[in-house]
Amino acid sequence: MSPVSKRGPRSDASRNRARLVAAAREALAEAGNDVAFDVIARRAGVGNATLYRHFPTRADLLVAVYADEVAALCQRGEQLLGSAAPTEALFAWLDEFVVHVATKRPLALAATEGSDESRTTLFRDWHASITSIADRLVRRAQPALRSDLTATDVLTLASGAALTADPAQARRLVALLRTGILASTGTD
Template sequence: MSPVSKRGPRADASRNAARLLAAAREVLAEAGNDAAFDVIARRAGVGNATLYRHFPTRADLLVAVYADEVTTLCERGTRLLDSADPIGALFAWLDEFVVHIATKRALALAATEGTNERRTALFHQWHAAITSTAERLIRHARPALRSDVTATDVLTLASGAALSTDIAHARRLVTMLRTGIVAQPGSATDD
């Protein structure tokens, strides 16, 4: 290995990759998962060769964009752990989670087209990160929640809402979920 390769990517290469991801996020949101690569490269202010150097295939780009979306969602959850209102923090994050599921599902599926092994590995990685974030938020809110509530429960209910209706209604359903998982004095599951 040469001394240059031990140092990692050059600063301009890292900046280009970040600009490409940001541009891809925007263009894919506007034009869909089949957006032209040259539009993404132009928006990022780089040439097509630079785009292909960083993301040789459409799948590579879509995986990077969706992974970035998951990272952003999880980082938001981590920041919310500092909230003085743990229930409010949990539901603020769940609101973002519902929007994420409703608006990014097609991207996640497109990013993982191909072999089942690749889809399974990527979905497992993304699911684990999101579940871990939900678990930490639930632990933070635990004193005010029903004792039997799990991250899986909450994510399943929120995902179901996101996949079954429009975004506004899904967000309303998640708000209603709050009544069901917050501990009620004297409830059988609160012992």
């Protein structure tokens, strides 16, 4: 192995990649998943060759953008794990989760078009990351929740809300969900 291959990407290459992903995220949010590569390269301040060097296909770029979205959602969950109010942390994260599902689902599906094996692997990895943070948030809030509640239950209910409504309605449904999963105080 040569010294160059041991080092990893050059700092300018890493910066270009990050700029391309950020530009793609913005352009995709504005124009949808079919935005032209030229537009993304221009926004990132790089040439088309640089874009294609980092992302040879549209799917490669969409995967990078969606993977960053999942990472940001999970990072937000990590931040909320440090909050003083476990139940509030769980529901703050669920609000963000339903907005993520309601608004990013087309991106996730577009990113994984093509090979069923690739799609399965990507979705499995993304699902595992999201489920892991949800499980930690639910376990932390468990004393205030129904004793039989699992992270899978919470994610399934929240996903259902997100897939049937716009983001604002999905957040409202999560607020309604809250009353169903909190432990009974015996005063109802």
